[in-house]
Amino acid sequence: MKTTNVRDVAVETLLQIEKNQAYSHLLLNSMIKKHKVNEKDIALLTEIVYGSLQRRITLDYFLAGFLKKAKKVEPWVQILLRISIYQMVYLDRVPERAILFEAVEIAKHRGHKGIASLVNGVLRSVQREGIPDVEKISDPVERLSIKTSHPQWLVEKWMNQFGLEETEKMCETNLLPPTQTARVNQMKLTVDELLLDLNNKGIMAEPGDLAEDGIKGSKGNLALTDAFSEGLLTIQDESSMLVARALDPQREEKVLDACAAPGGKSTHIAERMNGTGIVHSLDLHEHKVKLINQQADRLDLQNIQAEAFDSRKVLERFEKASFDRILVDAPCSGFGVIRRKPDIKYTKTQDDVLKLAELQHKILQEVAPLLKGGGVLVYSTCTIDQEENGDVIETFLENNPEFVRNDAVKELLPEKLARYLSNGEVQILPHYFGTDGFYIACLRKKG
Numbered sequence: 001m002k003t004t005n006v007r008d009v010a011v012e013t014l015l016q017i018e019k020n021q022a023y024s025h026l027l028l029n030s031m032i033k034k035h036k037v038n039e040k041d042i043a044l045l046t047e048i049v050y051g052s053l054q055r056r057i058t059l060d061y062f063l064a065g066f067l068k069k070a071k072k073v074e075p076w077v078q079i080l081l082r083i084s085i086y087q088m089v090y091l092d093r094v095p096e097r098a099i100l101f102e103a104v105e106i107a108k109h110r111g112h113k114g115i116a117s118l119v120n121g122v123l124r125s126v127q128r129e130g131i132p133d134v135e136k137i138s139d140p141v142e143r144l145s146i147k148t149s150h151p152q153w154l155v156e157k158w159m160n161q162f163g164l165e166e167t168e169k170m171c172e173t174n175l176l177p178p179t180q181t182a183r184v185n186q187m188k189l190t191v192d193e194l195l196l197d198l199n200n201k202g203i204m205a206e207p208g209d210l211a212e213d214g215i216k217g218s219k220g221n222l223a224l225t226d227a228f229s230e231g232l233l234t235i236q237d238e239s240s241m242l243v244a245r246a247l248d249p250q251r252e253e254k255v256l257d258a259c260a261a262p263g264g265k266s267t268h269i270a271e272r273m274n275g276t277g278i279v280h281s282l283d284l285h286e287h288k289v290k291l292i293n294q295q296a297d298r299l300d301l302q303n304i305q306a307e308a309f310d311s312r313k314v315l316e317r318f319e320k321a322s323f324d325r326i327l328v329d330a331p332c333s334g335f336g337v338i339r340r341k342p343d344i345k346y347t348k349t350q351d352d353v354l355k356l357a358e359l360q361h362k363i364l365q366e367v368a369p370l371l372k373g374g375g376v377l378v379y380s381t382c383t384i385d386q387e388e389n390g391d392v393i394e395t396f397l398e399n400n401p402e403f404v405r406n407d408a409v410k411e412l413l414p415e416k417l418a419r420y421l422s423n424g425e426v427q428i429l430p431h432y433f434g435t436d437g438f439y440i441a442c443l444r445k446k447g
């Protein structure tokens with residue numbers, strides 16, 4: 001594949017993400033397959049797609065001054081200009097001459113000569129005049145929004161929740177590529193044994209930064225290793241690995257995972273139980289249940305029973321007080337995983353947050369009676385939004401006085417986390433440890 005086409009595939013991918021609100025990671029994978037993008041070009045394509053998506057607001061701000069005289073351009077032209085400016089500003093290794101040439105070629109073949117000359121004109125002006133200095137924007141919300149490409153409403157919301165300094169650090173971290181991490185299947189081997197095995201095979205990996213089950217890989221895709229196919233590891237973010245630790249399932253217990261697909265935490269729970277007992281893994285969507293089963297098969301776990309079921313109706317399916325432990329890893333806005341899914345910051349709205357909080361509350365309320373007295377309930381999300389996290393737990397505890405916060409959870413979680421843990425709950429922000437942003441609350445039922 002010629003490099004020109006890589007940029008064209010980038011334009012097509014970004015156009016579809018915008019038009020169909022498709023998830024960037026899923027769409028990019030299918031475009032790579034469809035256009036048979038070779039190994040060498042995948043890195044550049046990924047960088048251009050993610051980079052220009054991550055910095056969309058910033059790039060549009062850079063472009064606005066140069067597009068002033070042009071009438072509103074078509075979406076594909078805007079995207080072509082964005083990816084070109086992205087490469088000019090953020091990618092040192094691509095010569096500007098090549099960027100301009102290829103942008104003009106794409107404009108010619110997708111549009112006509114007039115558009116090609118507009119694209120050429122805009123990019124040449126950027127080259128000549130340089131981009132505006134975002135640090136000069138005086139309003140702090142607007143400056144942070146444009147500098148780190150997060151919508152203003154989100155920056156404002158986070159500033160109210162965390163203050164300017166934390167919000168700034170978080171927004172900057174959201175622009176960084178995520179570290180590749182995996183969870184070691186400790187039913188089969190230890191972290192040290194797996195690291196030795198990987199390093200012997202030339203795969204560079206080292207212990208994780210936060211979770212005791214975690215490793216991080218520097219080069220190559222851990223999902224393509226023999227260790228992955230042999231069920232020795234599972235791709236998972238380190239903050240996510242803390243959830244099963246907080247739940248602390250014991251051998252032979254009966255556990256409910258109310259929102260389980262694709263099965264990252266169910267399989268961890270099942271591993272922690274050493275393949276004994278039973279984990280009932282529910283998910284609303286039939287097609288996602290298949291993903292849980294695939295992971296359980298790969299890891300050779302016999303103690304997971306996955307089924308499609310709406311957790312808002314579990315009382316029709318299970319008996320009250322029949323579970324030792326329950327996990328609600330709830331559907332959420334995903335504001336903690338913006339590094340991986342940048343489209344989230346442009347598509348999710350405050351209305352979504354409110355609807356999600358309602359759903360989260362309904363699920364928690366429904367599963368609560370299923371827990372035995374003395375049992376543990378863990379609620380987690382991959383968001384950093386107070387309304388979906390602390391507020392949901394606060395309301396749940398008000399409505400369910402038989403539940404209390406389980407501060408003992410701090411003994412189960414890494415020492416490093418202690419300063420962020422209080423009253424059995426922790427909000428991890430992405431810049432604390434370079435992990436996803438995550439919320440975990442651990443509760444106990446009296447009795």
Ligand SMILES: C[S@@+](CC[C@H](N)C(=O)[O-])C[C@H]1O[C@@H](n2cnc3c(N)ncnc32)[C@H](O)[C@@H]1O
Pocket residue numbers: 258259260261262263264265266282283284285288309310311312329330331332363382
């Ligand atoms: C955050 S994801 C779970 C991730 C999973 N625990 C893991 O670690 O791989 C939330 C899941 O909840 C599911 N979900 C949404 N509404 C649900 C409902 N009413 N009942 C059961 N599952 C639901 C979604 O399909 C989604 O797969």
